[in-house]
Amino acid sequence: xxxxxxxxxxxxxxxxxxxxxxxxxxxxxxxxxxxxxxxxxxxxxxxxxxxxxxxxxxxxxxxxxxxxxxxxxxxxxxxxxxxxxxxxxxxxxxxxxx
Amino acid sequence: xxxxxxxxxxxxxxxxxxxxxxxxxxxxxxxxxxxxxxxxxxxxxxxxxxxxxxxxxxxxxxxxxxxxxxxxxxxxxxxxxxxxxxxxxxxxxxxxxxxxxxxxxxxxxxxxxxxxxxxxxxxxxxxxxxxxxxxxxxxxxxxxxxxxxxxxxxxxxxxxxxxxxxxxxxxxxxxxxxxxxxxxxxxxxxxxxxxxxxxxxxxxxxxxxxxxxxxxxxxxxxxxxxxxxxxxxxxxxxxxxxxxxxxxxxxxxxxxxxxxxxxxxxxxxxxxxxxxxxxxxxxxxxxxxxxxxxxxxxxxxxxxxxxxxxxxxxxxxxxxxxxxxxxxxxxxxxxxxxxxxxxxxxxxxxxxxxxxxxxxxxxxxxxxxxxxxxxxxxxxxxxxxxxxxxxxxxxxxxxxxxxxxxxxxxxxxxxxxxxxxxxxxxxxxxxxxxxxxxxxxxxxxxxxxxxxxxxxxxxxxxxxxxxxxxxxxxxxxxxxxxxxxxxxxxxxxxxxxxxxxxxxxxxxxxxxxxxxxxxxxxxxxxxxxxxxxxxxxxxxxxxxxxxxxxxxxxxxxxxxxxxx
Numbered sequence: 001x002x003x004x005x006x007x008x009x010x011x012x013x014x015x016x017x018x019x020x021x022x023x024x025x026x027x028x029x030x031x032x033x034x035x036x037x038x039x040x041x042x043x044x045x046x047x048x049x050x051x052x053x054x055x056x057x058x059x060x061x062x063x064x065x066x067x068x069x070x071x072x073x074x075x076x077x078x079x080x081x082x083x084x085x086x087x088x089x090x091x092x093x094x095x096x097x098x
Numbered sequence: 099x100x101x102x103x104x105x106x107x108x109x110x111x112x113x114x115x116x117x118x119x120x121x122x123x124x125x126x127x128x129x130x131x132x133x134x135x136x137x138x139x140x141x142x143x144x145x146x147x148x149x150x151x152x153x154x155x156x157x158x159x160x161x162x163x164x165x166x167x168x169x170x171x172x173x174x175x176x177x178x179x180x181x182x183x184x185x186x187x188x189x190x191x192x193x194x195x196x197x198x199x200x201x202x203x204x205x206x207x208x209x210x211x212x213x214x215x216x217x218x219x220x221x222x223x224x225x226x227x228x229x230x231x232x233x234x235x236x237x238x239x240x241x242x243x244x245x246x247x248x249x250x251x252x253x254x255x256x257x258x259x260x261x262x263x264x265x266x267x268x269x270x271x272x273x274x275x276x277x278x279x280x281x282x283x284x285x286x287x288x289x290x291x292x293x294x295x296x297x298x299x300x301x302x303x304x305x306x307x308x309x310x311x312x313x314x315x316x317x318x319x320x321x322x323x324x325x326x327x328x329x330x331x332x333x334x335x336x337x338x339x340x341x342x343x344x345x346x347x348x349x350x351x352x353x354x355x356x357x358x359x360x361x362x363x364x365x366x367x368x369x370x371x372x373x374x375x376x377x378x379x380x381x382x383x384x385x386x387x388x389x390x391x392x393x394x395x396x397x398x399x400x401x402x403x404x405x406x407x408x409x410x411x412x413x414x415x416x417x418x419x420x421x422x423x424x425x426x427x428x429x430x431x432x433x434x435x436x437x438x439x440x441x442x443x444x445x446x447x448x449x450x451x452x453x454x455x456x457x458x459x460x461x462x463x464x465x466x467x468x469x470x471x472x473x474x475x476x477x478x479x480x481x482x483x484x485x486x487x488x489x490x491x492x493x494x495x496x497x498x499x500x501x502x503x504x505x506x507x508x509x510x511x512x513x514x515x516x517x518x519x520x521x522x523x524x525x526x527x528x529x530x531x532x533x534x535x536x537x538x539x540x541x542x543x544x545x546x547x548x549x550x551x552x553x554x555x556x557x558x559x560x561x562x563x564x565x566x567x568x569x570x571x572x573x574x575x576x577x578x579x580x581x582x583x584x585x586x587x588x589x590x591x592x593x594x595x596x597x598x599x600x601x602x603x604x605x606x607x608x609x610x611x612x613x614x615x616x617x618x619x620x621x622x623x624x625x626x627x628x629x630x631x632x633x634x635x636x637x638x639x640x641x642x643x644x645x646x647x648x649x650x651x652x653x654x655x656x657x658x659x660x661x662x
Contacts, residue, residue: 015129015154015286015289015290018125018128018129018286018290019289019290019293021125022121022122022125022290022293022294023293025121026118026121026297026451029114029117029118029447030447030448030451033114033446033447034447037114037446037447038445038446038447039445041445042445042446042447043445045442045443045444045445046301046305046443046444046445046448047305047308047309047443048308049304049305049308051301051304051305051444051445051448052445052447052448054301055297055301055447055448055451056447059297062293
């Protein structure tokens with residue numbers, strides 16, 4: 001079994017920003033629906049709770065939390081010995097450690 | 099929507115619900131396209147270039163398993179059996195995940211194998227390797243097809259799309275992002291899917307709890323509706339789940355059958371799971387992968403069995419079905435639990451999130467199968483036996499091509515499953531039997547250097563055959579066990595037979611020379627090579643695998659006491 005050449009390329013986007021985007025969009029949509037577009041029938045279904053509004057607000061907070069986390073703990077690209085291994089930090093893999 | 103007929107599960111999804119679903123698809127495909135930029139070698143494609151941080155692989159680790167089959171099956175268990183459903187998590191998954199992280203991962207990650215079958219190849223040679231690679235590859239494409247068909251059925255039921263449209267559209271999306279971005283795309287999407295599933299389950303649980311009047315209200319309603327309410331409200335001894343009336347035997351069945359053999363077999367040797375950990379960026383991150391995943395795994399069952407129990411008392415159809423003793427041929431069964439809850443509890447808006455969560459769960463399940471299938475096919479079958487010694491970019495191309503082939507076979511399987519639903523159910527049970535003997539073989543192989551290559555291969559075959567035998571005997575009435583109980587017993591027998599036969603065969607055949615077993619067997623591996631770095635980004639007591647592992651075991655034990 002030949003060992004493939006080891007690459008230390010850190011070449012991905014930050015997933016935390018994608019999660020932030022997802023929850024911010026979902027949060028805005030649900031909050032708006034909760035504030036103005038949830039029918040009485042919809043409220044009755046959910047035992048009288050405005051679940052769209054509450055869900056939307058929580059999702060907004062989660063979205064903001066992911067954005068802050070990504071912002072405050074940006075990915076550090078490991079300096080590799082190979083010349084092509086140094087990519088800009090905003091284009092790096094995954095996320096910082098949890 | 100009003101309740102029309104008792105079997106009408108159609109949701110009245112509005113335009114905004116479709117917008118939320120559509121936005122999710124855009125992100126899924128976007129991740130695939132972005133992940134493509136990082137794929138420049140076969141290792142990038144199949145193992146994300148071993149570059150993933152631990153929280154990402156940890157969430158992907160449980161997400162690959164938290165597919166729709168799991169969500170439907172476990173909410174159904176919640177509705178039918180109640181609290182004992184937790185055993186699948188706190189006795190089942192958690193100890194096995196801790197064992198994987200603490201004991202087995204150093205061998206997997208430290209030996210630099212690229213797949214679970216490859217470990218068998220290094221430890222036992224070609225016989226065991228071929229048996230496992232073929233059975234795994236076959237199982238994964240068929241499971242992908244089963245997932246696809248189940249997805250299509252649910253979309254058809256909930257949204258009214260024709261089954262074939264749902265099959266083609268979802269297969270095309272999964273194919274697009276797995277071919278483009280390989281395992282990275284699959285893993286990133288699994289993490290996103292995890293959060294969407296939580297965003298579906300959490301509101302469902304909260305609304306349901308308010309509706310039944312909190313936990314005490316739920317207990318009162320369950321007690322009023324069931325003659326065996328006590329069994330449904332306490333986790334132990336779980337006789338209603340195992341179908342074993344004797345409480346002591348029932349506990350043994352749960353602890354040994356479910357907890358030890360079935361779960362250890364599944365979590366520690368199923369490559370679709372282990373692959374997520376192998377893609378981690380360091381030994382430390384690889385060991386923490388299952389341990390970090392274990393925490394959300396411990397807690398998420400609360401969002402699964404409680405809604406299941408709630409559904410059995412608030413959904414009139416399901417309550418009637420349960421009161422009637424689950425009659426055969428009913429239009430509504432326990433498997434519709436989650437659909438009924440979504441229909442009855444969530445208004446437009448949150449409804450869109452829930453639909454997205456379900457669709458995401460199915461697609462992630464299929465992607466996990468496809469991305470582990472293409473790896474085993476390319477590395478373990480094609481590169482090892484068919485076309486050897488080609489440059490790496492050749493295998494990257496093979497990987498992409500076989501991903502397409504895998505998806506096409508899955509589509510075919512999905513259409514066949516539409517014709518023979520029961521056969522597919524049975525096949526899936528059957529594949530579950532490969533894991534228990536595999537775990538026995540790994541355990542012996544990792545800790546007993548004498549174990550021979552021949553024993554590895556024959557043990558697997560005999561073990562699997564024993565599990566199938568028990569299952570067939572039970573199906574034809576020779577043994578009288580419940581479905582769940584039969585799975586526990588079949589796995590236990592497979593495990594024991596595998597050990598017995600492996601030991602016997604080992605004593606009469608020649609072992610591998612010790613020099614070839616370094617890094618693969620405990621006693622022959624230098625302790626240093628099983629250690630991980632604990633400096634830099636791996637420093638800190640909260641990143642120590644032992645601390646994480648003990649912590650989650652304590653959490654699971656505490657929850658067990660709460661629901662005793």
